[in-house]
Amino acid sequence: xxxDLAAAQDWRAYRFVVVGSGFAGLFLAEKLASHxxxxxxxxxxxxxxxxxxRGYYDVQSTGIPTPALGARLSAFGGTSNHWTGQSRPxxxxxxxxxxxxxxxxxxxxxxxxAAYLPEAQAWLNLPPSYDLPDRPGIExxxxxxxxxxxxxxxxxxxxxxxxxYQGTRERFIDNPAIDVLxxxxxxxxxxxxxxxxxxxLQVARADGSRHRIPAETVLLAAGGIExxxxxxxxxRKYQRGNPLLGGPNELTGKYYSEHPVFLPAEIYYDHRLDxxxxxxxxxxxxxxQFFLWMPEDEMLERHRLTRFGVLHYDQGLSLDxxxxxxxxxxxxxxxxxxxxxxxxxxxxxxxxxxxxxGLSDLKDRDGTAxxxxxWALTGDDFDRFRRATLLFCGLIxxxxxxxxxxxxxxxxEDWSALVPTLSSHHLGTTRMAHATAHGVxxxxxxxxxxxxxxxxxxxxxxxxxxxxxxxxxxxxxxxLADHLTGSTSSDCTVYRFGAGRPWSxxxxxxxxxxxxRGRWTEAPLARITVPRAGLRGFxxxxxxxxxAGVTVSANGRQVFSGTVEQLANNRYPExxxxxxxxxETFELVFSFTNLVTPAQLGESDDGRLLGYFIQWLxxx
Amino acid sequence: MPHPVLETLDPEQFVxxxxxxxxxxxxxxxxxxxxxxxVSLTEARLFAESDKPTPTGRPDRVSP
Numbered sequence: 001x002x003x004d005l006a007a008a009q010d011w012r013a014y015r016f017v018v019v020g021s022g023f024a025g026l027f028l029a030e031k032l033a034s035h036x037x038x039x040x041x042x043x044x045x046x047x048x049x050x051x052x053x054r055g056y057y058d059v060q061s062t063g064i065p066t067p068a069l070g071a072r073l074s075a076f077g078g079t080s081n082h083w084t085g086q087s088r089p090x091x092x093x094x095x096x097x098x099x100x101x102x103x104x105x106x107x108x109x110x111x112x113x114a115a116y117l118p119e120a121q122a123w124l125n126l127p128p129s130y131d132l133p134d135r136p137g138i139e140x141x142x143x144x145x146x147x148x149x150x151x152x153x154x155x156x157x158x159x160x161x162x163x164x165y166q167g168t169r170e171r172f173i174d175n176p177a178i179d180v181l182x183x184x185x186x187x188x189x190x191x192x193x194x195x196x197x198x199x200x201l202q203v204a205r206a207d208g209s210r211h212r213i214p215a216e217t218v219l220l221a222a223g224g225i226e227x228x229x230x231x232x233x234x235x236r237k238y239q240r241g242n243p244l245l246g247g248p249n250e251l252t253g254k255y256y257s258e259h260p261v262f263l264p265a266e267i268y269y270d271h272r273l274d275x276x277x278x279x280x281x282x283x284x285x286x287x288x289q290f291f292l293w294m295p296e297d298e299m300l301e302r303h304r305l306t307r308f309g310v311l312h313y314d315q316g317l318s319l320d321x322x323x324x325x326x327x328x329x330x331x332x333x334x335x336x337x338x339x340x341x342x343x344x345x346x347x348x349x350x351x352x353x354x355x356x357x358g359l360s361d362l363k364d365r366d367g368t369a370x371x372x373x374x375w376a377l378t379g380d381d382f383d384r385f386r387r388a389t390l391l392f393c394g395l396i397x398x399x400x401x402x403x404x405x406x407x408x409x410x411x412x413e414d415w416s417a418l419v420p421t422l423s424s425h426h427l428g429t430t431r432m433a434h435a436t437a438h439g440v441x442x443x444x445x446x447x448x449x450x451x452x453x454x455x456x457x458x459x460x461x462x463x464x465x466x467x468x469x470x471x472x473x474x475x476x477x478x479x480l481a482d483h484l485t486g487s488t489s490s491d492c493t494v495y496r497f498g499a500g501r502p503w504s505x506x507x508x509x510x511x512x513x514x515x516x517r518g519r520w521t522e523a524p525l526a527r528i529t530v531p532r533a534g535l536r537g538f539x540x541x542x543x544x545x546x547x548a549g550v551t552v553s554a555n556g557r558q559v560f561s562g563t564v565e566q567l568a569n570n571r572y573p574e575x576x577x578x579x580x581x582x583x584e585t586f587e588l589v590f591s592f593t594n595l596v597t598p599a600q601l602g603e604s605d606d607g608r609l610l611g612y613f614i615q616w617l618x619x620x
Numbered sequence: 621m622p623h624p625v626l627e628t629l630d631p632e633q634f635v636x637x638x639x640x641x642x643x644x645x646x647x648x649x650x651x652x653x654x655x656x657x658x659v660s661l662t663e664a665r666l667f668a669e670s671d672k673p674t675p676t677g678r679p680d681r682v683s684p
Binding site: 147148265299302303387390391393394395397398399400403404405406407408410411 | 650
């Protein structure tokens, strides 16, 4: 039901608070509603779902121009209200390490993600399969004729799902376990004194009134820009490196990426293959399908390229006459024999910290900072885009079935001055990682170091393929919902150490060095004793003198032996087991060798030992 | 515009060069000419070694 914020509410009745009512938010709300009451908070109004979000979605753009940011809608249903439905699952390739382009892969496996695809596809009214049927005309004409290329389908849903439209939104609003606040904007997150849980949300109404909503479990699903902006704004009032800011490397907002789109080439298809007709027939299908060329992985690896696809929209010959004026007369006289297409090349961007969402100096009407969006591509990106274009043009030309001509602005070695079209798909600003040093949320989409704060949507993508994100982040949202309703979610406890932290007393023998955000060992043996029995697993975050040797034992069982450097490089060391000997407490013992002092290293006169620095410990 | 080089070759040479051209395309050995047309390195070399003009992209002149 729609709630009246002014009326007294029992906020404790809600097990889940979802920020944002777009695809991710409402999908989660519906899934979680069978496990507890859900409160959905939407900044925009219930109606006006076709109006572009203004005010709250103003941004300061400082990188590649991002004029289409206004295409994100601030209303019930979010941007689903003008969704065009183009969907395709991620390639398994992106989950693995692609050393040829310097992308490390995802912290979860393809299997963990793909297990939730059928549910997401069904929810979005997408077909259950993306496999190409046996269609001899296409198979023989395209695939056999173009080794190195694959022909794929890019589906659109039928009927298109617009969550805010009348006739659809009622399934959420009328759900007895879902309550909805509209025109209510979350302007801040309030952490508990230990800094390990979100205690409450601060919200603002258009009339200027402010309210505090205590929360048990919070799910941010406000979009790739707003998720990061809200965390950055909320995190600014806590110490540097806090989890809202993205941990020690303050990664919240970093790795912002998009799907750069270029229209670099005219493809003149030989009529004998009837390729254009084959493509156009796809549009007669229900649901509508788009024809997509993709190079095989082997080609991408050999040429050290990120993934890309070439999408043929139904545009036919749409060239400016000035662009064809210099074609020789004999060619033009034969033009009836060719189909000309200017397809969209959709590229995967390499994630990097120089592309980010931050806080602007400009303020919105609630006094919070507008987001600063700094979209940046690297020189390597542009070089890959150009080389990928030439590779594709060669593949499409190899049997003489087509000739390809670059459009005038692309006839240069250096593409870095070209401005790509963006897709308004905001990816990667709260990226998923094994370790807080590399990302903002863990493999359960939970913010590192905060026990009850989760993020949904494309902002958790470590990198995003070249594909539209909706289907893919809904699969992850389905996985998140299963995690939240499973047996592990409420069992996880985060112990953070350092000055002012309530848990430093758990650090016993050997932990004498204090720092603002953690504790140092200065002894060859250091213990952590946690009042926790029946433990199934734990993670630690720490670093230290990298050449020191360290052995870690958990309740008497050795779980790690190596150097501090190996431990630190092990992303976010996670140890799971069902056979840690259980007792009243859980004890971790760190045994060190090869400890030195700064004086021995010649770095200072400091005689203290350099051991290990631990910032937090999670157990479940 | 006729292919300025290939059509002057004898059949055996034609097949050899056609295969080389296809292999170039299949492995990404291509360049963009100043007028935008993308050709294989073999084609580009043929044109450079001849005094003939470059092609404008008639597919049927590359593959018989």
